[in-house]
Amino acid sequence: MGKLTRRARAKADYLGFIGAREWPLAASGLGVVLGVVTILPSAVGVVLSVVALALGVATFTRDVRLLRRRWAGFEFTTIAAPFPTAELPPPPSYPQAEYLAVPARGTALVSAAIDRDLWTGRHTIAVAEEPYRLPPVLKATAPHVLPLRARGRLLFNGPIVGMRGDPLPATGARPAPIRLHRARFFDAVCSNELGTLRITRAGTGEEYDLRKAELTGTDGALRELSSSTLADFVGVSTVAFTTDGKLVTVRQSSLNAVSGLLLAPSGSGSLEPRDLRTPDGGTRRYLHTAVCAGMERELCEESGLRPPDVRGTKLTGFARWLERGAKPEFFGVTELAVGSAEVAARRPVSGERLYSAGLTLFDVDLAAVGAALAAGVPLSEALPARLWEDGSLPLLLALRAAAAWRVAEI
Structure with a gap:
């Protein structure tokens, strides 16, 4: 149980750190969920909820694309060479x-x-x-x-x-x-x-x-x-x-x-x-x-x-x-x-x-x-x-x- 708990905690720490910096995306996702949940049985309510849902989906889709574009905008390379001590004296x-x-x-x-x-x-x-x-x-x-x-x-x-x-x-x-x-x-x-x-x-x-x-x-x-x-x-x-x-x-x-x-x-x-x-x-x-x-x-x-x-x-x-x-x-x-x-x-x-x-x-x-x-x-x-x-x-x-x-x- 200890190993399972630590794995769950590691994942929670990771998602919490990322989520705190990408909260607009999370907010858009929440809007999509609320749009689905709030669909009312009345005709007017259905129309309004569908409109809200459509706007939420559009915003959420845009935010996802922007996020992927930002994350794809960086390239990471590992520096395998020894630390250049000759270039950086103590x-x-x-x-x-x-x-x-x-x-x-x-x-x-x-x-x-x-x-x-x-x-x-x-x-x-x-x-x-x-x-x-x-x-x-x-x-x-x-x-x-x-x-x-x-x-x-x-x-x-x-x-x-x-x-x-x-x-x-x-x-x-x-x-x-x-x-x-x-x-x-x-x-x-x-x-x-x-x-x-x-x-x-x-x-x-x-x-x-x-x-x-x-x-x-x-x-x-x-x-x-x-x-x-x-x-x-x-x-x-x-x-x-x-x-x-x-x-x-x-x-x-x-x-x-x-x-x-x-x-x-x-x-x-x-x-x-x-x-x-x-x-x-x-x-x-x-x-x-x-x-x-x-x-x-x-x-x-x-x-x-x-x-x-x-x-x-x-x-x-x-x-x-x-x-x-x-x-x-x-x-x-x-x-x-x-x-x-x-x-x-x-x-x-x-x-x-x-x-x-x-x-x-x-x-x-x-x-x-x-x-x-x-x-x-x-x-x-x-x-x-x-x-x-x-x-x-x-x-x-x-x-x-x-x-x-x-x-x-x-």
Whole structure:
């Protein structure tokens, strides 16, 4: 019943999003229905109702044609080439920034200096009162983009949290609060997720490339999150280790919209408004407590673990995923209070079983991986072959950040 309910909810979210933007067509359709329903038995009533019905049918037919013409006026092309990092340097404000490209999975902007600063847990957060709104140019393309992205997938328009600030290291005084905003998942689908699409107007040949239009700043470099116009929904991923040292990974199903059939972190998803609240209903003040709460929530949902099974989570890293509109991603490492045998017997919560195909446990020595990376060994050689070959980009980045933190703690 859980799977059927989630499929129904995905369809309702999709129709609601499209319907809210194409309401004139729905109104015309309603007029046709009312014209049929209101046919009266009297001769005059019949004539008037038939006239109203004819007008409604004509209007409805016109609106359908106009809608089809508008929807057919755009051509969508997938950009399969690797992200052009050479043409878009990192923001100058990001210290020690570099691009990390993983074939067939994506490109991330990483910074060892930002990661080390996050270990201190000094960043506070401030949540905007107004929710995120799509800018006009993205709102105009939203009805065309969503059907394309929803094809063959289950997408839910759930609440998420976006980020309008950069977790940059600050010398001396405590850094300024990181600004967050509330949004919906379809806002992200119709903004950040355009990063791998080229949109062309069929009539004029005019092209819209998000990488040039939204990600490039006036200085020619990648825009900071503070000046972005996208939803920039916050990704949270953690790698959890059992009491006997096993790494827990989640095998993604084919229905997963981003990392289908790949190995994902122990818990991975998006920050949600509920993660900004403490268990007693208070407001979280610090960035690390909010994102770690989101990581542990995702961990429990996707693995079937319970909060008492989690000893604690440490925020270890940050990145921006270029192909997904340079959205922010945070990474952590979680210490569990249960062994591998107990974890292997768990199942994800009912709502996650559509996306998770089960758990796989690995032997991973974080200290050894961290030492290899510090010595200049590429990530592809520092990690076990199976993890490098089958791991999603969030899993690889989470292991990289956790390994660097582990070495620093020794």
